[in-house]
Amino acid sequence: MNDELRERVEREVEKHALLNAVKHESDADVGAIMGPLMGDNPEFREHGDEIPGIAGGVVDRVNDLAYDAKRERLEELAPEELAELEAEDETDEHDLPALPNAVEPDSTSSDSQARRDAPEDADEFDEIRMRCAPNPNGPWHVGHARMPAVIGTYRDRYDGWFCVRFDDTDPETKRPDLDAYDAILDDLDYLGFEPDDVYRASDRLETYYEHARDLIDMDGAYTCSCSGETFSELKNAGEACPHRDKDTDTVHEEFEDMIAGEYESGEMVLRVKTDIEHKNPALRDWVAFRMIDTPHPREEASEYRCWPMLDFQSGIDDHLLGISHIIRGIDLQDSAKRQQFVYDYFDWEYPEVIHWGHVQVDAYDVKMSTSTISELIDEGELDGWDDPRAPTLKSLRRRGVRGEAIVDAMVELGTSTSDVDLAMSAIYANNRDLIDDETDRRFLVRDGTELALGGDPPAEANPPLHPDHEERGVREIPVDDAVLLEPADVPDNGTRVWLKGLGCVEATADGLEFTGAGIDVVREEGVDVVHWVPAAESVPVRLRTITGDVSGRAEPGVAELESDEMVQFERIGFARIDHHDGDETVAYYTHD
Incomplete structure (x- = not known):
């Protein structure tokens, strides 16, 4: 990195650090600013390995300033951003924009439960009703969390209602995984939300059939x-299909044969009559039902062969469940337009629709795709959905990331129609705020170098369990005749280091010599502080990380920690104790 670029990086880091510090009225955090920094300056990404090191020093300088000085410096560097920040603080109490045509409830209202229990009739109740409609082909990856996070937040904000509706009407190309239904509900619970109702579209086939029959009676559909090739040619030419003018009785008869399974896959479909000359060919006489020979994996639905397409099924359900607002990807704009034809036939009012862009998540080598993750698990490349290398909610949960941290990061993305980048560092920063105060500290040395220890050190080291909570007490780490240090911390001969919680030692030809010097050597002479463990009485640890497993040895007390307990391995990062396997402790790395 040349000097000019380095200066620009430092300037941008300072701006983002000041924005972070002023917004939260606290110290800035390197992890929290990396996502916005890279998002605003994509040209920095090729230097991604160097920037955190540069950022650390700049952030430290920012954090040395008092709040007023931070604000003054930000006003000097970025007055417009400061003005926007302060305007947000004054006028916007929510991270998400208001829903269109929605009124926030009176806090004195007491009829919310009665509204939630309303029947399946869109015209008989008046509240915000939303749905999360996953395809149950596997547990959720990180990107999936955006929808429930936003919908759940809106539900709570408007005292509304939301359901999970499993859109599982494609037993062939998007074949449901029987374990995924409960796995997704478990992921939702992890995020902190409980749906007001749960539906499976595969339980509702007869409802879709009845509406198809009604549509046929209206001359709104034909078999x-x-x-596929022939119809595509006709559609693209704006020419009507020769079957379009069948009489209603014939259409009914053939549709009933479809339901009875009399046709093979691809032999017959039911189409919605739209505008065969519509300027968008994708909207011309689209398919509502098709034949699928592959049985559905759910026993309750395994006999059906005539299945609705998603646009028909979802459109019918959105009305019957009284959905008031739909959030869907910008790439699905045609879905609303297709469904509008059905709504017009039935004289229904279409819900409000919010389209948003895709969310891209960094940090993972594994593609953010349910099918890809499933294949890697089947091939043995991943241990399961909660493998630390997998970009899944189950993995984050096992690593000790709290669902609240994910929800907050997703909500902060808003509902922009543009594609948005989510830096995992934003989730980690949120999680750090949640767990730091309650998480005790421990020492872990990776790939340790053993050094003899002489000079009459104390028999036991007693670093605090938490530097901010003296009342929690101290750890009891035995001191023997040798210690383990990480290779990068091993001092050169004649150099001193401070073994954290123990004291000052000097490197000699024979190892380390305890000097008995006071803490002043750290403050006044710049002696480095390093972590360590006793060579003989340390315990083996396998730290499972996003890039692979790391072996190390920890202070002896780690072997006594309970499964699911969080620790912070000093100078390394947070981790969740997973289990003890014989003498070895297995922990999952959370973040730094």
């Missing part, structure tokens, strides 16, 4: 036996 078509054209091949």
Whole structure:
């Protein structure tokens, strides 16, 4: 990195650190600013390995300033950003924009439960009703968390209602995984939300059939036996299918044969009549039902062969469940337009729709795709959905990341129609705020170098369990005749280091010599502080990380920690104790 670029990086880091510090009225955090920094300056990404080191020094300088000085410096560097920040503080109490045509409830209202128990009729109740409609082909990856996070937040904000509706009407190309239904509900619980109701579209086939019959009676649908290629040619030319003018009785008869399974896959479909000359060919006479020979994996639905397409099924359900607001990807704009034809036939009012862009998540080598993750698990490349290398909610949960941290990061992305980047550092920063105060400290040395220890050190070291909570007490680490240090911490001959919680030692030809010097050597002479463990009485640890397993040895008390307990390995990061396997402790790395 040349000097000019380095200066620019330092300037941008300072700006983002000041924004972070002033916004939260606290110290800035390197992890929290990395995402916005890289998002605003994509050209920095090729220097991603160097920037955190530069950022650390700049952030330290910012954090040395008093709050007023931080604000003054930010006003000097970025007055417009400061003005926007202060305007947000004054006018916006929510991270998400208001829903269109929605009124926030009176806090004195007491009829919310009665509204939640309303029947399946969109015209008989008046509240915010939303749905999360996953395809149950596997547990959720990180990107999936955005929808429940935003919908759940809106539900709470408007005292509304939301359901989980499993859109599982494609037993072939998006084949449901029987374990995924409960796995997704478990992921939702981890995020901190409980749906007001749960539906499976595969339980509702007869409802879709009845509405198809009604649509046929309205001359709004017809059966078509054209091949896909033939119909595509007609559609693209704006020409009507020869089956479009079938009489209603024939359409009914053929549709009932579809329901009875009389046709093979691809032999017959039911199409919604739209505008065959519509300027968008994708909207011309689209398929509502098709034949699928592959049985559904759910026993309750395994006999069905005539399955609705998602646009038909979802459109019917959104009305019957009284959905008031739909959030969907910007790439699904045609879905609303297709469904509007059905709503017009039935004289229904279409819900409000919010389209948003995709969310891209950094930090993972594994593609953010349920099918890809599933394949890697089947091939043995990943241990399971909660493998620390997998970009899944189950993995984050096992690593000790709290669902609240994910929800807050997703909500902060808003509902922009543009694609957005989510830096995992934003989730980690949120999680750090949640767990730091309650998490005790421990020492872990990776790839340790053993050094003899002489000079009459104390028999026991007693570093605090938490530097900010003296009342919690201290750890009891035995001191023997040798210690382990991480290779990068091993001092050169004649150099001193401070063994944290023990004292000052000097490197000699024979190892380390305890000097008995006071803490002043750290403050006044710049002696480095390093962590360590006793060579003989340390315990083996396998630290499972996003890039692979790391072996190390920890202070003896780690072997006594309970499963699911969080620790902070000093100078390394937070971790969740997973289990003890014989003499070895297995921990999952959370973040730094």
